[in-house]
Amino acid sequence: MSMPFYVAPEQMMKDRADYARKGIARGRALVAVRHTDGIAIVAENSSKTLRKISEIYDRIAFAGVGKYNEFDQLRVAGVRAADLKGYQYSRDDVDARGLANSYAQMLGNIFTHEMKPMEVEILVAEVGLEAADDQMFHILYDGTVVDRRDYAAIGGDSDATGERLAESWAESLDLAAVVGIAVEALSGPDRTIEPDEFEVADLSRINGRRCFQRLDDAQRDAVLG
């Protein structure tokens, strides 16, 4: 009978985390920024069909970076969980916090029990009836949840992107202004990105029941100026 080599748990967790981080760092960053009417989400994405940002429910949006098939699986699971909860209880009972906890549980479970961790980081954003109720949750590959208030940066090089956002973000900016600072934060000091490399979506409380709106090319170019 063959005996597997002993690997210390610390080492195993570290290896898995390094593996996931490496996968995520290869992808481009994504930012979400709060404005007067809601939350704008901007991603660097060269694909026109494989989306990083999408709608989960009336007031909730999802954004993912890393391996596309893995975060898309999480997106669909989120849509299902939200629609089931809304059907079983009421549309008002679906909230981002519950959804973020479910995601955290699932990612944590996969991180410890599966062969390989998911190489993803996701963001769940909810726009409140009032600006004070807007919230964002950043969920990591191992199930760690971080709640964010005004802005969030996830994905490769997110620390530097987050610092740039911290410098430029201010209260009471409108959609076009926050998309502007999001684009600057994603580009950084020594890179310019073409406008058609951006995927932009707006989660806004003035959009009616379904707050999520994906900006098409013309609308995006209009806000990018």
Next chain:
Amino acid sequence: MPFFTPGDDPGANFPDLLRRVGLAPETHIGGIGIEGAGLKGTGAFDIPHATTCVALRYADGVVMAGDRRATSGNLISHRRMEKVVQADRHSGVAIAGAAGPAMEMVRLFQLQLEHYEKVEGSAISLEGKANQLSMMVRSNLPAAMQGMVVVPIFAGYDPRRGAGRLWDYDPTGGRYEERDYVATGSGSLHAGTVIKIGYRSDLDRDAAIELVARALWEAADADSATGGPDPLRGIYPIVATIDADGWIRVADDDLATRYETIAGEVRSR
């Protein structure tokens, strides 16, 4: 949070997802429900029934209308029921039949359209939506056999064809696309006749609204289960149009004026 293995995945099908997680509506509407509760057939108890709804095609799209009354036997059970509801941006459903299962069906239908759109990233075609509703009516067949028949009308604007389209159904889920107009429910004979006489394919929006308002007036005049305009309580039929710009509900004030005119004409006959 529901998670499925690739071969077992229900895709964008919300009713199937409900079955997988054990929340399927059939278990409380049809099947064992009524027999199990010791109630037999239709005569055992009176459940609220919704009545007359019409839909017709006009030049730019479709108009849908329905009265507000629900009856149980000879009694009026609800005066403000909304039988004509928006299904999504470009379509609507009108229902006649047993109110409980019908409302549940509409709720599930609305959810299915939105669920599909979110999961797949694009909306179902208008024909696909009509098909989905047909499957839901068919799954209600066991309950229909026990008297809880649901017969909807589905209408919408088809962006692929640039025109309005409408469908009616039978209790077995049979789906029939109609060219000009549809009427369903107990007052459908009278409402349908009014539309049949006044119908032209090039009606504009205003004329189409006028025609369905008159159709419901005549249905309410001759059928006790159809509610007419009720100025006393400020209740008017629900009338909505669907064209390239989406669903627009006609305001009660507008309908109040139209019915005032119709009543005036009837008085001077």
